[in-house]
Amino acid sequence: xxxxxxxxxxxxxxxxxxxxxxxxxxxxxxxxxxxxxxxxxxxxxxxxxxxxxxxxxxxxxxxxxxxxxxxxxxxxxxxxxxxxxxxxxxxxxxxxxxxxxxxxxxxxxxxxxxxxxxxxxxxxxxxxxxxxxxxxxxxxxxxxxxxxxxxxxxxxxxxxxxxxxxxxxxxxxxxxxxxxxxxxxxxxxxxxxxxxxxxxxxxxxxxxxxxxxxxxxxxxxxxxxxxxxxxxxxxxxxxxxxxxxxxxxx
Amino acid sequence: xxxxxxxxxxxxxxxxxxxxxxxxxxxxxxxxxxxxxxxxxxxxxxxxxxxxxxxxxxxxxxxxxxxxxxxxxxxxxxxxxxxxxxxxxxxxxxxxxxxxxxxxxxxxxxxxxxxxxxxxxxxxxxxxxxxxxxxxxxxxxxxxxxxxxxxxxxxxxxxxxxxxxxxxxxxxxxxxxxxxxxxxxxxxxxxxxxxxxxxxxxxxxxxxxxxxxxxxxxxxxxxxxxxxxxxxxxxxxxxxxxxxxxxxxx
DNA sequence: TCTATTATTGACGAAACGTCACTGACGAAT
DNA sequence: ATTCGTCAGTGACGTTTCGTCAATAATAGA
Numbered sequence: 162x163x164x165x166x167x168x169x170x171x172x173x174x175x176x177x178x179x180x181x182x183x184x185x186x187x188x189x190x191x192x193x194x195x196x197x198x199x200x201x202x203x204x205x206x207x208x209x210x211x212x213x214x215x216x217x218x219x220x221x222x223x224x225x226x227x228x229x230x231x232x233x234x235x236x237x238x239x240x241x242x243x244x245x246x247x248x249x250x251x252x253x254x255x256x257x258x259x260x261x262x263x264x265x266x267x268x269x270x271x272x273x274x275x276x277x278x279x280x281x282x283x284x285x286x287x288x289x290x291x292x293x294x295x296x297x298x299x300x301x302x303x304x305x306x307x308x309x310x311x312x313x314x315x316x317x318x319x320x321x322x323x324x325x326x327x328x329x330x331x332x333x334x335x336x337x338x339x340x341x342x343x344x345x346x347x348x349x350x351x352x353x354x355x356x357x358x359x360x361x362x363x364x365x366x367x368x369x370x371x372x373x374x375x376x377x378x379x380x381x382x383x384x385x386x387x388x389x390x391x392x393x394x395x396x397x398x399x400x401x402x403x404x405x406x407x408x409x410x411x
Numbered sequence: 412x413x414x415x416x417x418x419x420x421x422x423x424x425x426x427x428x429x430x431x432x433x434x435x436x437x438x439x440x441x442x443x444x445x446x447x448x449x450x451x452x453x454x455x456x457x458x459x460x461x462x463x464x465x466x467x468x469x470x471x472x473x474x475x476x477x478x479x480x481x482x483x484x485x486x487x488x489x490x491x492x493x494x495x496x497x498x499x500x501x502x503x504x505x506x507x508x509x510x511x512x513x514x515x516x517x518x519x520x521x522x523x524x525x526x527x528x529x530x531x532x533x534x535x536x537x538x539x540x541x542x543x544x545x546x547x548x549x550x551x552x553x554x555x556x557x558x559x560x561x562x563x564x565x566x567x568x569x570x571x572x573x574x575x576x577x578x579x580x581x582x583x584x585x586x587x588x589x590x591x592x593x594x595x596x597x598x599x600x601x602x603x604x605x606x607x608x609x610x611x612x613x614x615x616x617x618x619x620x621x622x623x624x625x626x627x628x629x630x631x632x633x634x635x636x637x638x639x640x641x642x643x644x645x646x647x648x649x650x651x652x653x654x655x656x657x658x659x660x661x
Numbered sequence: 662t663c664t665a666t667t668a669t670t671g672a673c674g675a676a677a678c679g680t681c682a683c684t685g686a687c688g689a690a691t
Numbered sequence: 692a693t694t695c696g697t698c699a700g701t702g703a704c705g706t707t708t709c710g711t712c713a714a715t716a717a718t719a720g721a
Contacts, residue, residue, distance in 0.1 A: 167698085192527075193529040193530075197677070207701045209681085209700060209701055209702075210699080219443075273528075279524060279527070279529065319613075334583070337584060363569075363571070363576060367622060371621030446707085446708060448708060458670080458671065459668090460669060
């Protein structure tokens, strides 16, 4: 009368397997050519089983996006914990975002896709809530750094702005820069092309100087400080970048 | 021996008609539910004819996106021509971007969709070039303002930054802010929600102060200046916003 | 009127989607 | 051991959407 054979853990494993297969497909074909049939063909389960996990293609894409955000959250966390002044850590955090975008282009691409109405309009409520949760976690890392800065007086809130707004300012700055510039890796010309890491560095300085977040750019060599911090916190990631022939240059 | 019946102008008209129908569909159903068959059903041409204009669904979406960018370019142009100090005009231009996002959500949504690999990966080369062209035009308006500011010394280039980089800084700031916040119009809570126009105003001040672009925020009442400029340059648009019950509040 | 050329059509096959009736596996009850 | 009830898993199938192409209509000159 009660033949329950479902195992919570193996369900998770299976879901992750499907996600992994889908990511591999995205890496080789691009998100635009991802189809459920292709995923199902590469997975040891049938269509019905896959559709038990994801209500549709878009839901799968959003699941991948969530997985990707999780990875990013880990990077943010590590950056936030670096021992250094707050402004320095925030710069590091923003660069971890960039590292992520360069290192996992397929994931970054998928996250962008997840922002498309095309996708979130057809996803399950559960998955959407999960996304919200994860983004909250991301902002949490940023929030922590700003609080530290306020606590030690290196930063004071401008009139008419609260912490949340400072966090948002930082987030949207990094988001705008990276999403507009990332992906344009191979500029063919020799002219003054926009290099994403340089622009990101500039914009950090501009925004933080605008906030009068001390030490100001002219008072501290953030360039070298950032290099040190990156080498310490993101050793492995920098190595991966190097192997990709994509050393950061700012 | 030469029965050419193709008329350049009517071809354009027809293409625009298809685009208009598609926009109407997007407004009522959302981009995610746009299908070629639905478009074709509402248009006085057959499938083959429609496919003569657009190589596929994604190509149509990109065409709509381009149409949308054109409208935005017009707003930018008008903002850039306002008689006022350069920093003020730039602020106005960024707000015209916001007005656009609020006034034509379907178009804005479609432009975002056009950024998705899903779409641009399947569009015609011609359409992609057109897009590049149009975005160049957008940046041109920004460029002009910065040049004026440099010419009258209200702004000086920071070390290691050129005009293009200043333009980009502004663009990515506005893009990040609006794309992250726009669409979250109905925050259910009464707490300090992020209101897009307020954040946009803040970020303008932060960025421009960071650039030491005079007059600084503390030296000039940009809030009232912006209100005046908006009323003068975007009278019609403000009225439309008001009718939508969405007055700007910063 | 005839013809050469091009525009337009919509039926059609392919591809992808998502469903659902069926199979089978397992535990409990007899 | 057998029966039975329940649920995981299957994949064939109907549907939707896509995009093509062979056939048809339209046009202007000969």
